[in-house]
Amino acid sequence: MSPRRVARCASLRKVYGSGDTAVAALDGVDVELFAGEFVALTGPSGSGKSTLLHLLGAMDTPSEGLIEVDGQSLTGLDDEAASRFRCERLGFVFQFFHLMPSLSAWENVALPARFAGAERAESEARSREGLARVGLPALAERFPDQMSGGQQQRVAIARALINDPALVLADEPTGNLDHVAGAEVLELLAELGAERGSAVLVATHDPAVTAAATRAIRLVDGKLDTDDEPAR
Amino acid sequence: MRVVLRALLADARGHKLQTLVTLLGVAVGVAVIVAIHLASEASLEHFRGTFDSVAGRATHELNGAAPLSTERLPELLREPGVIAAQPVVSRLAVAPARADRPARALRVLGLDPFLAAPFLEFSSAARAQIGSARLFERLLLEHDLLLAPGEVLADLGLPDEGGALDLRVGSTTRRVRLARLDGSGLARSDPPVLLTDLATAQQLAGLDTGLTRYDLILDPDAPPPQLAAGERLARPARRGERADSMTAAFRTNLLCLGFLAVLVGAFLAFNMAQFAVTRRRAMLGRLRCLGCSAKALQRAVLVEAALLGLAGSVFGVALGRALAGTLVGDVARTVSTLYGRVDPPGVSLDALTATAALLVGVGATVAASWGPARSAARTPPVLVAGGVVRDPLPHRALAPLLCVFAALLLCVPQSAVVLPSIAVLAILLATATAMPHLLRRLLEHPPRQLVAALAAGRLERSLARTGAAAGALAMPLAMTVALLVMVGSFRGEVVAWAEAVLGGDLYVQPLEQELAAESLRLSPALLDAMAAHPQVETVDTLRLIERATDSGELLIGGSELEAVRRRGTMRVLQGGPLSDVLTALDAGAALISEPLAQRRGLAPGDSLRLPGRDGERELTVAAVFQDFSFDRGYVLLAARTHIELFGETGVRNAAALLRPGADPEVVRDALMAAHPEVLVRTVAKLRDDVLRAFNDTFAITYVLQGISTALALVGILTALLCLHLERRHELGVLRALGARTRAIGGLLLVEAGALMFVAELVALPVGLGLAWILVAVVNTRSFGWSFPMAIDFGAVSGLLGMALVAGLLAGLVPWLLTRRGTISQLLETRR
Ligand SMILES: Nc1ncnc2c1ncn2[C@@H]1O[C@H](COP(=O)(O)OP(=O)(O)OP(=O)(O)O)[C@@H](O)[C@H]1O
Ligand SMILES: [Mg+2]
Secondary structure, three states, X not given: OOXXXXXXXXEEEEEEOOHHHOEEEEEEEEXXXXXXXXXXXXXXXXXXXXXXXXXXXXXXXXXXXXEEEOOEEOOOOOHHHHHHHHHHHEEXXXXXXXXXXXXXXXXXXXXXXXXXXXXXXXHHHHHHHHHHHOOOHHHOOOOHHHOOHHHHHHHHHHHHHOOOOOEEEEEOOOOOOOHHHHHHHHXXXXXXXXXXXXXXXXXXXXXXXXXXOOEEEEEEOOEEEEEEOOOO | OHHHHHHHHHHHHHOHHHHHHHHHHHHHHHXXXXXXXXXXXXXXXXXXXXXXXXXXXXOEEEEEEEEEEOOHHHHHHHOOOEEEEEEEEEEEEEEOOEOOEOOEEEEEEEEOHHHHXXXXXXXXXXXXXXXHOOHHHHHHHOOOEEEEOHHHHHHHOOOOEEEEEEEEEOOEEEEEEEEEOXXXXXXXXXXXXXXXXXXXXXXXXXXXXXXXXXXXXXXXXXXXXXXXXXXEEEOOOHHHHHHHHHHHHHHHHHHHHHHHHHHHHHHHHHHHHHHHHHHOHHHHHHHHHOOOOHHHHHHHHHHHHHHHHHHHHHHHHHHHHHHHHHHHHHHHHHHHHHHOOOOOOOOXXXXXXXXXXXXXXXXXXXXXXXXXXXXXXXXXXXXXXXXOOOOOOOOOOHHHHHHHHHHHHHOOOOOOOHHHHHHHHHHHHHXXXXXXXXXXXXXXXXXXXHHHHHHHHHHHHOHHHHHHHHHHHHHHHHHHHHHHHXXXXXXXXXXXXXXXXXXXXXXXXXXXXXXXXXXXXXXXXXXXXXXXXOOEEEEEEEEEXXXXXXXXXXEEEEEOOHHHHHHOOOOXXXXXXXXXXXXXXXXXXXXXXXXXXXXXXXXXXOEEEEEEOOEEEEEEEEEEEOOXXXXXXXXXXEHHHHHHHHOOOOEOEEEEEEOOOOXXXXXXXXXXXXXXXXXXXXXXXXXXXXXXXHHXXXXXXXXXXXXXXXXXXXXXXXXXXXXXXXXXXXXXXXXXXXXXXXXXXXXXXXXXXXXXXXHHHHHHHHHHHHHHHHHHHHHHHHHOOOOOOOOOHHHHHHHHHHHHHHHHHHHHHHHHHHHHXXXXXXXXXXX
């Protein structure tokens, strides 16, 4: 039985600007992602990695082409549908963690659940569970500026996964962390993704990520350069 | 340092929106200062013009019992204390009735065009017209020419140029020709003035070469001129006095307001500049990482702030000038439609004002950048990512200390304006420094609802800046509330007083003002005729003399007070019920006006020494009554006591109380026809005159209200926008996590609403406090008038409601901005 397809994009193009200054950040990209996969997205700086993640996360609209996530087309979604898509089927992990500084760890984790309509008590319980799963049960009441970078990124992972998303997107999640913390974060992403059957796509310059991935996609100048299963 | 400065400027260029908002904030701050100053100046200039155009700038009048001689002029000009002098002929004239109109009383005013210049306060339009139409030359050449304003000509049924009119002066009637001259303010005097040269006036008045008076401008520090026998030096006609004291009161209030505006403007600019530096703390940290010395960094930031301040201030000066011009013109138009033509006062920007405003603007921005620049230069470069640097809040004890300081300043009873103004500044500063703490108090119990909780968290997280923004919202609001309440109280009180004091139905006063003040009298024949009129129930008379006493120069009046007795029209402030007061008055006691009581520390029961005809007499003060007509001491006695003390000095003016159902206009016309030497006005007309003078004076406050409201609203917008720009990437994160745009809108609305709420919560009591200082401290100490604060809750809540709506709309502006872009763009703004 072949694994379920979670995301697909076909002939995807994204052009920034217009006329002489137009930049094709993505120029005809076809990618498929399957449940349980842990995919590294590599390529030189400016090759379009972040752009692809943003398009897959319905945070920007493509200039051309088609995107489908979890059986749902992302073209022409209205605000309501796009928002629901983001909180219910998608998890996003940022390089700079982007925790809300005014919320405690558990409140940060609970946010997507609240946006998806969960009750406060229920989302708190799920959030504490998630924090326990990333190894931070004791830090639930702490605020972001009272945590290390690695701890913040683990909180961000718990946040990305609280609604059991089909697709987890991470943009250089280890970019701001040291070796040890980076490794921990990677391990968690891989483990939790596999546990929930989510597809995980990690844009990265970190060879450690590529090494840990089940597959690597390489972009160069907005075009797919290689898409292969790395040797195990 | 150059390199750092270049990097900073490049960053400013790169963040166009932020830079623009900062510039706008600084500009608005400076515009407040410029606009309020210019509008006040323009209005004072204007009202000086309208009230003084006949009395002119004369400080004194030299009168004589017999006509004065023109030979006196060179002697007068040789006196060291005389700055300027002009001979004047002034006579009452009557334009006899015609088929199309009743008789009209007019005043012929003859001046020497060459000597009159220092005295006249013509509008620039009038001066231009005199120049281009060679009016003064014509006056000298044509011996039957007089000048009159357009509305007077229209009223007389004459064309603009060359119309002929029969004028009766005394018993002789002569035909004269009239030409039009507008903008001299002549139409506003009652009766209207016809302006001409000395010779024509002398001829009309049958004075030969005699004069009725000299107008003088005296140096207050020099000894008064030597008087010849029969001459008397007096202040210019009394009719301007009420307006004078009201204008003076008003000027003082404007002065305080100017102080306020400078502070509020400086604070707005300060707030914006502080935002500009704190926004770039991360960048400054990076520059330090690159090896830039702390000193060079600090210097570069300050230089950049100065440049920013200068650019914003230049824009602000222009903005303030434009705003003042537009609004002042608007108000003049409104006043014109209500009360007949008024020349819009010219708004002119002088170099001093412009320079001062620029200095305040640049100073405030540099001062605002000082603290953040120093802390950015000192703290070790923090990592850009992760935590938010918390700015220290102003010390908790600062606000109470400032309030105590203000209270102490207010306790110094000798200072009428300066110390209270400093107290006002201290209170406003206290408000600004207390804001973050108040906001924290409010946010102590965060709401449970998700969006509200998020909003509360975001506000709480950056208290130093949200607090400063709330302060920036509260200060102009408080200023506007203070203005609203001050004007409202003042106005309400004058209106109530005018209603109350005018208890009679008809008021009669002599028209001749060219005689010495004390010889202005109503003839016994007239008083008898009044009393004999079948529709008149009783007549109230007023005898009024001026005496120097050990309590200063006093106006001492004596009256039957029939209107007070029958209609209760006196506002007794101290001294018990009116009936007791009247009983005491009849027994020989004195009533004193409030300014006198305030200034001399007199109260009911004290005694007052008055220099009577047969030596000093000691009278008991029975009561203190409210009076806005004279800011000098005013003592009121029973008519009998007055005659006993000073002899029969003659009746200065009188009021008639009519029988029920009588028509005051009919009685007035009858009296006027029989006695052309007096002016008879109905109570309605008099009340109208008082209100008109008042409205003219206070029209400018609507301009000021307009300015402060408009700028408060722009201030609100810029403060909220600034706050938003700094943290909008958070909105991108929320959107990425699945927040709907509606939820983001809600979040921004709640934030703006909460800030507005706190700002208004504080602005209301602070504004009332400031109004109290203006009304109860400044006015009482400056003028001896005390009146209760009348808070027009409708107007105040209208203002606050409007500000709230504006604040909420301002909160939606960032929302519209975020909706335009994509989520990924919002996230990018973190860099
Ligand atoms: N908002 C934008 N406006 C204009 N051009 C943009 C915008 N965002 C990205 N680009 C351009 O699109 C191209 C792809 O950018 P993208 O951020 O996807 O690269 P990346 O692979 O993520 O690079 P990095 O590894 O440095 O993060 C770049 O050439 C970039 O300059
Ligand atoms: Mg990238």
